[in-house]
Amino acid sequence: MIILAATPIGNLGDASRRLVEALETASVVAAEDTRVANRLLQGLGVTNRPRLVAMHDHNERERAGELVELARDADLLVLSDAGMPTVSDPGYHLVLAAIEAGVEVTVIPGPSAVLAALAVSGLPTDRFTFEGFLPRKAGERASVLGSLGDERRTMVFFESPNRLADSLAAIAHVLGASRRVVVCRELTKLHEEVKRGTAAELAEWAAGGVRGEIVVVVAGAVARTVDLATAVQEVLLLTATGESLKDASASVSAATGLSRRALYEAALKERSNR
Structure with a gap:
């Protein structure tokens, strides 16, 4: 299987027991930067020296197929430099390739x-x-x-x-x-x-x-204070640009805090009366 493993974002003390155990037993590790992975192994006192394969933003798409095939025969541990792989870090395309190929993907959660x-x-x-x-x-x-x-x-x-x-x-x-x-x-x-x-x-x-x-x-935006009649007109303006009534009602609801269902029904009634 493919194992996505979260690594410390700064303090090595945040490494989980599961991460250390996985590093101790891994035979192959796909790392965003192999030098960083080596430092992690040393910093955590891991004596195992797995095969390290570089997988970063510039080669992930090309290496995904090869790595998925490796994961058919042995667990493939995936590390980013810090935090969770796939979150603004490599891993997403590998996961997609694994799902398409029927290879199991699991996760060792941790720092984010x-x-x-x-x-x-x-x-x-x-x-x-x-x-x-x-x-x-x-x-x-x-x-x-x-x-x-x-x-x-x-x-x-x-x-x-x-x-x-x-x-x-x-x-x-x-x-x-x-x-x-x-x-x-x-x-x-x-x-x-x-x-x-x-x-x-x-x-x-x-x-x-x-x-x-x-x-x-x-911080998120504070909902605008708008009455229902005005908000319905905003919904209808959006539908005039090609947006569906459902999506337009959802957009105006998000901006005003008014009920999406109430906006949808009022806009539908207004449109039918025209």
Whole structure:
């Protein structure tokens, strides 16, 4: 089978017993970076020296078939440099290939920068969305943030320390200077820091330069106060652009907090009366 194994995101003490046992018995390990995998083995005191195969963003598609075939005869342990494989890390295409080939896939859960940042952020955790890395280019970044303008769930992003200030400035500009934001830096490491404030405040703070691994947590939008009649007109405008009544009702419901069913039924009645 293929075993997706979560690795520590900073503190080696977070390695699970199952991870250590899997490393001690593995014959083949597909690693995002074989050098990092070797350091992990040494740091955890693992004496086993499995065959290490590089599987990263640039070769995963090409190697997936070969690795799936390896997993037919022996367990294949899959590691990213930190955290869970497939989450903004290699592994997704391998999993798809394994499913298509009928090879079993399982998981050794463990550290996750996404969940760790969400937990310490102090922002709502009941509903959230992980958005990965924001685009490098300013125009594309603004476009992505614009599409999230009405997102009411807490949003989690990864970001490079070199682009953090620009991304926070973009969040302040597009989502609002007063939008609540939390920047988590070096989670589980010696210099862990959690910085909370408005988007404008944190953009100013980050302008001085920030180092380390970064996770940004952004509060969801507050539902707009709109009466049902106005919201129904918004639904009908969306359907006029080709969107289905069901999808349009869901979009307006997400932005306003009004019942999706009530919007759908009212819009359907309004449309039939025209």
